[in-house]
Amino acid sequence: MFDKEVMWQTVSEAARVGIAGHIRPDGDCVGSCLGLYNYITGNYSCEVDVFIEELEEDFSFMRGSEKVITTFPDEKPYDVFFAIDCGDIERLGKAEKYLKKAVVSYCIDHHGTNPGFAGENLIVPEAAATAEVLFDLADPEKITKNCAECLYLGIVHDTGVFKHSNTTRHTMEVAGALLEYGVSSQKVIDETFYEKTYLQNQILGRCLMESILCMDGKVIISAVDRKIQALYGLVSSDTDGVIDQLRETKGVEVAILLKEMNPRVWRVSMRSRYTVDVAAICSKFGGGGHVRAAGCMLNGSVHDVINTLTREIEAQMGQNE
Ligand SMILES: [Mn+2]
CATH class of the missing domain: 3.90.1640.10 (inorganic pyrophosphatase (n-terminal core))
Structure with missing residues (x-):
């Protein structure tokens, strides 16, 4: 004890x-x-x-x-x-x-x-x-x-x-x-x-510009593939704060940021606002964290990953109703 x-x-x-x-x-x-x-x-x-x-x-x-x-x-x-x-x-x-x-x-x-x-x-x-x-x-x-x-x-x-x-x-x-x-x-x-570096602000801008909304605007997703990381010479902390800004989007319950670590291997960061337990979703894929902030790794194309995650979110939202 x-x-x-x-x-x-x-x-x-x-x-x-x-x-x-x-x-x-x-x-x-x-x-x-x-x-x-x-x-x-x-x-x-x-x-x-x-x-x-x-x-x-x-x-x-x-x-x-x-x-x-x-x-x-x-x-x-x-x-x-x-x-x-x-x-x-x-x-x-x-x-x-x-x-x-x-x-x-x-x-x-x-x-x-x-x-x-x-x-x-x-x-x-x-x-x-x-x-x-x-x-x-x-x-x-x-x-x-x-x-x-x-x-x-x-x-x-x-x-x-x-x-x-x-x-x-x-x-x-x-x-x-x-x-x-x-x-x-x-x-x-x-x-x-x-305080953000110039590079962090540039990446933030880019992630916001290229984000997509799905599930009737309840989920927002942005992805940073290997090409973008190489172009800007990004290190892990350069995308700090991006996910939080995504979550601020009106009407959004879940924000997802995907970072390609190896070809078709994605680091998933998830944040939720009020209801979705993202730790439960990430735990299913070998990750974990907190109820409103969690992460995991997933393989496949960006669309595979989005499909996998939105399916889980949908299942949870269905139960909550
Ligand atoms: Mn901590």
Whole structure:
């Protein structure tokens, strides 16, 4: 059984602690990893390594981001290893080996589809962000401004600036408490959430222009094939925010963004507004996530993929009626 007192006791006795987030990290992943990193280094004497695979975006805003290790050398086992914001063990990528070899391993997450793959697991699906879970684990007296800034960023990103349906009273209370450590809310929100590079804006424009509506305007779909990715030299984070903008379309319940990873292999991102459980759909195809935000991989032509997904959406909407 998970026990936070035991967890901090274990950390206090450890010589080496490892922390890893998921591949293709988002704001909550990096904010949570660095929030935990700052918390442990600020309060305990152990050595701490923080690993994030495929860290592409500029997260230099956060203290500790320069410490992130993006290579995965073989090392002696960690005394304690944390998997942070990882819905399943595959999402740990190359850090999986550290988790398996660690003396004690913890999985701290908020994805409802998480099976609990570590030695000790704390999965809180009601939490809007893993950063919110971490705040609840922390001793408020031991949180520093650097730690608070990272956790605040995590919450801002996973709630789409406190607007997604995952935002609860508790989420707001945690965010409010974090402000008291001197976090600049405006700076975090503007500089890490709304600010886009020129390229990101170009791709956003293109995805909106080429989007299609189906199912009587209830579903919107946009696809970024390999040709487009090569033309612009895109990296994964360049399409961040596109799906959220698609979902803002009036009348739309489900937004889908398809990215071609290999010929006829698509990474599917899904968002819903009020009723459709996209985690249930993505789970059917080996993916997962949250009720209103999930993803999976599908093979075939873009039309095959669209047909497969709209069939599932239709089936669910039929049941909801
Ligand atoms: Mn998260």
